[in-house]
Structure formats: structure tokens, C-alpha cells
Amino acid sequence: MTKPKVGFFGVTGCAGDLLNVLNCEDQLLDLVDLVDIREFLMASSEGDHEVMLDVAFIEGCVVSQRDEDVVKAVRQRTRLLVALGTCAMWGGVPTLDRLHDRGALLQQVYGDFGRTIDTRPAQALDEIVKVDFGLPGCPIEKHEFLAAVANLLNGNLPQLPHYPVCAECRFAENRCLLGQDGALCLGPLTIAGCDARCPSLGVACNGCRGPAPDANFESAATLYQSMGYTRAQVERAMATFAPLPGAVH
Ligand code: SF4
Numbered sequence: 179m180t181k182p183k184v185g186f187f188g189v190t191g192c193a194g195d196l197l198n199v200l201n202c203e204d205q206l207l208d209l210v211d212l213v214d215i216r217e218f219l220m221a222s223s224e225g226d227h228e229v230m231l232d233v234a235f236i237e238g239c240v241v242s243q244r245d246e247d248v249v250k251a252v253r254q255r256t257r258l259l260v261a262l263g264t265c266a267m268w269g270g271v272p273t274l275d276r277l278h279d280r281g282a283l284l285q286q287v288y289g290d291f292g293r294t295i296d297t298r299p300a301q302a303l304d305e306i307v308k309v310d311f312g313l314p315g316c317p318i319e320k321h322e323f324l325a326a327v328a329n330l331l332n333g334n335l336p337q338l339p340h341y342p343v344c345a346e347c348r349f350a351e352n353r354c355l356l357g358q359d360g361a362l363c364l365g366p367l368t369i370a371g372c373d374a375r376c377p378s379l380g381v382a383c384n385g386c387r388g389p390a391p392d393a394n395f396e397s398a399a400t401l402y403q404s405m406g407y408t409r410a411q412v413e414r415a416m417a418t419f420a421p422l423p424g425a426v427h
């Protein structure tokens with residue numbers, strides 16, 4: 179049987195999602211047995227840059243014309259495109275600058291040189307091209323990546339949880355940091371899949387996996403404000419990994 183041809187690519191990001199693919203050490207040999215990896219710069223400088231792919235995984239967000247060109251070129255040579263990680267799905271931490279004057283930030287950090295840099299407000303991949311599926315996480319969860327590959331190999335699109343981190347937190351019988359301690363925990367708004375890693379360690383969720391499908395930001399903001407947080411604190415927390423609904427560039 180012909181193995182599906184697969185490529186891994188990165189635009190602007192920390193490469194943590196690609197690294198987590200390589201961190202699947204116990205399953206990597208099985209993986210290369212099942213798929214034909216044609217391009218994966220983090221793993222090998224050798225690559226087949228022309229071949230048509232069955233699945234392309236792209237990490238990172240688009241912050242420049244160069245990124246846009248890469249994403250469009252990959253889209254043209256793949257049957258399925260998977261956004262790998264929160265930056266690829268939502269824009270991630272780089273979208274934080276939507277809360278500020280971007281020109282002023284560039285001036286502050288780079289001086290006049292800032293005006294010459296090929297850069298623009300961060301965009302998720304699906305703001306540029308069609309994305310068939312997204313795996314959230316900062317970085318992605320190894321088990322979710324492997325389950326997604328297994329699904330794709332069987333011709334199915336993977337399913338993400340439809341519930342928030344709070345559900346996993348309840349399954350783990352954790353103390354609620356929001357309800358009992360008044361912490362600004364974003365578990366009610368954040369898509370599950372990490373087994374409530376942070377609250378299980380006594381740390382409030384900061385929403386690194388991006389919004390849950392039915393996240394009600396306004397209702398949550400009202401709740402957090404009733405607990406004494408300012409609107410600015412709440413919006414800042416909510417916008418750390420994904421733009422607030424309606425946020426403009
Ligand atoms: S600690 Fe956070 S994630 Fe856990 S139940 Fe409370 S609000 Fe939800």
C-alpha cells in the first residue's frame with residue numbers, strides 16, 4: 179500500500195509544536211512506517227519541495243508576506259491542511275498586539291528601522307487559506323497529534339472535545355480555583371484536551387489551547403468582574419492566546 183505523503187512546515191512561531199511531534203519518541207518509528215514524510219525541516223535539511231502531499235501540518239501564524247507566501251504555496255500542494263497549535267489556529271500570543279497601537283510598538287522596540295520590517299498583525303492560517311482541521315495547544319498535546327494522524331490514516335477527520343477545560347478539571351476532582359479561591363481561571367472558556375493540566379497542579383488555566391466552541395466571553399467577563407477583576411484585566415487575560423471576539427487588526 180502506498181504510504182500517504184506528509185509534510186511539516188512552520189511559519190512565525192516558537193517551533194514548539196513541531197518539536198512536540200519529534201518528542202513522540204516512542205511512536206516515531208511507527209509513524210515513519212505508516213507515513214512518507216517528505217518535508218520536515220526541523221528533522222532534516224533534506225526535503226522534497228515540489229511533491230504533492232496528502233497532508234501538510236503547518237505550525238505558527240502569519241505575520242509577514244513571506245509567511246503568507248509559504249502558507250499559500252503549501253496549500254497548493256496538499257490535499258489536507260492541518261493547523262498545528264494555537265498560533266496556527268487562532269494567531270496565538272502574537273495577536274496580543276491587537277490591544278495596542280502596532281506602529282507605536284514597532285517604534286518602541288525597533289526605532290525607525292521598525293517601519294522597514296516585513297511584518298503585519300498576526301493572522302491565523304484560516305484567515306489566509308482553507309484549513310481542514312486544527313490541533314490546538316501551546317504546544318500541541320502529543321496524544322492528540324497521534325490520534326489525529328491515526329484518524330487521518332483511516333480517512334476520518336479527527337474530533338476535538340466540544341467541552342471546556344472545566345469538564346476535565348471536574349473529572350479530576352480538582353479544587354476549583356475560580357469558585358473557591360477567586361482566581362482568574364480561564365477554564366470555562368478554553369477548549370479541553372490537556373486533562374486540565376494547570377488546575378491539576380494548582381495553577382489557573384490561562385487559556386493556552388484557545389476558545390472552546392461555545393465559549394461565552396461576555397458572560398464570563400461579567401462573572402470575573404463581579405469577583406473584583408477590572409474589565410482590562412479580564413480582556414488582557416482572555417486575549418493572551420486568541421483575539422477577543424470582534425477584535426480588529
Ligand atoms: S479550576 Fe478553573 S478549570 Fe478547574 S473547574 Fe475551576 S474554573 Fe474550571
Ligand code: SF4
Nearest residue numbers: 372376383384386387
Ligand atoms: S489548563 Fe489551560 S493553560 Fe494549562 S495546558 Fe490546559 S488549556 Fe493550557
